[in-house]
Amino acid sequence: MSPADLLHRRRRKEARPQELLDAALELFVEKGFAATRAEQVAARAGVSKGTLYLYYPSKEELLKAVIGHYLSDRIAEGAARAAQFPGSAGELLRGMLIDWWTQLYDSPASGVFKLVITEVRNFPEIADFYAAQVIEPAHRLVSGVVRQGIARGEFRAVDVDSAVHSLVLPLVMICLHRHSLGACRGDWHLDGSAFIARHVNLVLDGLTAQVAAPNPLPCP
Amino acid sequence: MSPADLLHRRRRKEARPQELLDAALELFVEKGFAATRAEQVAARAGVSKGTLYLYYPSKEELLKAVIGHYLSDRIAEGAARAAQFPGSAGELLRGMLIDWWTQLYDSPASGVFKLVITEVRNFPEIADFYAAQVIEPAHRLVSGVVRQGIARGEFRAVDVDSAVHSLVLPLVMICLHRHSLGACRGDWHLDGSAFIARHVNLVLDGLTAQVAAPNPLPCP
Amino acid sequence: MSPADLLHRRRRKEARPQELLDAALELFVEKGFAATRAEQVAARAGVSKGTLYLYYPSKEELLKAVIGHYLSDRIAEGAARAAQFPGSAGELLRGMLIDWWTQLYDSPASGVFKLVITEVRNFPEIADFYAAQVIEPAHRLVSGVVRQGIARGEFRAVDVDSAVHSLVLPLVMICLHRHSLGACRGDWHLDGSAFIARHVNLVLDGLTAQVAAPNPLPCP
Amino acid sequence: MSPADLLHRRRRKEARPQELLDAALELFVEKGFAATRAEQVAARAGVSKGTLYLYYPSKEELLKAVIGHYLSDRIAEGAARAAQFPGSAGELLRGMLIDWWTQLYDSPASGVFKLVITEVRNFPEIADFYAAQVIEPAHRLVSGVVRQGIARGEFRAVDVDSAVHSLVLPLVMICLHRHSLGACRGDWHLDGSAFIARHVNLVLDGLTAQVAAPNPLPCP
DNA sequence: CATGAATGAGACTTCATTCAT
């Protein structure tokens, strides 16, 4: 083994957990947890089967590590970013949502949504974790801004939870799509980044709208 | 085996495929295809392992039958129903989407979305089938109405495909949710039927809106 | 069901056991006992799976019936025919062997040899039966004639058992061949009937031979 | 698992394929391919079920490996040995056949004949392989010598192919016998090694013979 | 008698996990 290799090996030792998580994310998202073989994960990370078990005690623990890992950072980062945005509720939402989701959509982490959707019923602990670490904070964040917009008269007095879902669910959905049908067939009529912006704008328009009478009466 | 069971043998012969499909849908949606054992499907349908293979030659064929079966009917039915709705594009969309999705959401067939999202990358034939039989017709149907609304001046001149996705993706997403997180934890802040109506209305408002000036001037 | 069919059915009822045996022989010889499915046998005999079990209580009993059936007749017939042949031991053997084996070689019964060779170790009862009903009588018959030929000075004083094997084993072997390699590839350089005659003549020549000196001296 | 066994792990790694082939040959010959369970083969080789599949991807591939393995060597070796024999065609054949077949008859490899006869119709690829690797070379070898003997006037002008079969088929047949009936019952009147020599001599006598007139006239 | 739906033991094969090296 050449000195370069040894150096390489040393350098990579600390990177191993991350490399394994990356490999696992890709494969779990692509094939599902049950249909992914532990050896495949190891191989994609460039190590042997045995090494995987040095870092994670079982395939199931690896799954939980994957889900935990790719979410924790992003959420905090998202919340932090939100705090910095100035302006109206509409501007704030536009800024928050479009940036954050565009980045997420373009990163492998977007696969975590598919992973959670797919595996949560087989591993209920994931549910609690995901609800507490992802959904609750994110929902609190967005609904807070919507509520504020309503309080300020910027938005109509809609049902807040529904409005949040209207805003966010399509963004989750295109992440799922990217890793399922979108990965099989040329991404037929769905341009993720463009859609994110258009969608947020469309819903914000709905929230903001003074519903126009079909035949508006002229001011007397 | 009880005498009553035996009496039913003939009568149940024709019902078997449907019973097996129902059992398979439930289990595949709940646990995923790979994590569902063929014997479980048989047991839930009330037959033995061997009987399953009398009707479907392999677990994979069973999966394809499940996906094919629960989609074909609904789509045609949805299109037919759409043709009957009178009135404006907005009324038409409200009528089409709210009814159809509320029914689907409340039926086990809503699980097919999870199944497709989950398994399509492992069984690419599903992709072609699903795209051709479900997505294309449904998208054509909805986008036709939206385009018509724009042509009539009822809707603003938005990007049609994006608008359709804004309308439909959340409805798909709550079907997924119902069979993943929603099935684990008490359906925390998401009432499906209520959301469907509110969401469609919100987006239609966004489509219809005369964008109001942030600070409207009083009539002089 | 038409009257003709009913008549047909009646007429075939007595033929069933034979038809089942024929079908079973073909299939057992072709695929081997373990690799032949009971249903295939039934299908080839033109009856249903259940009917097979009306005539034979198990697949194994069917095998024994097949082996027993195709041997009993032929052997007796062969012995009877031998008794009629006149002439020298050489003529007798030629007559007996060539006729009998040519007929056997051309009939499906030739497959029984393959069947016995193949299955005897899994069903040892077959061994006793086959040894007693086939090998012993046949060997007795042929070795009797050879011994007689030696006694008369017609044959050299060779080892009788070996000579019998030299005469008979190739004939058995081409029956095996016919149902194994010979059935896969165009019967490459082996014409059964021609070989039988040539072989018997060649061995009889060996038995008869006055071993000639390589360079025979002329009579002085 | 005993410590001693563990010590052998590495050492046995390279021996595994051969051990598995040996076990498989024995069992396939004894019970037939279809009636042999993969686990039995593994057990006889002293490993677990899973280990078998580490070396051979399926039971069928194992069969092909068995057939390929035990034949390739012997044939080449036989041909090589033949080239060294001096003397007349008769001497050459006697030397070639008796030695080679006696050795083969006494080794487990003799079972391959039964295996091929038995399984060739279920796995037609075996036919091509066996014909090309075994039958063709062997037949070419023997028929070449016979033809040479005829050309030299040492043998009579018989049909060469038939003569080769008369020489060789009984030798194949006693190999089959050894692994079927001969394995069930005390080797009733058939001593392999003795027979091989006697048979070759008898047929060579037939080939060499100046056919004596039935009633030879005395030299005056 | 004849049928064929149903059964379930059993075979092949996979793969998560272990552990000597």
Add this chain to the structure above:
DNA sequence: AATGAATGAAGTCTCATTCAT
């Protein structure tokens, strides 16, 4: 720390046999 040979539980699928019709 890293490897990969080995294991055996578990899953898919087959098929001999039964039995109500």
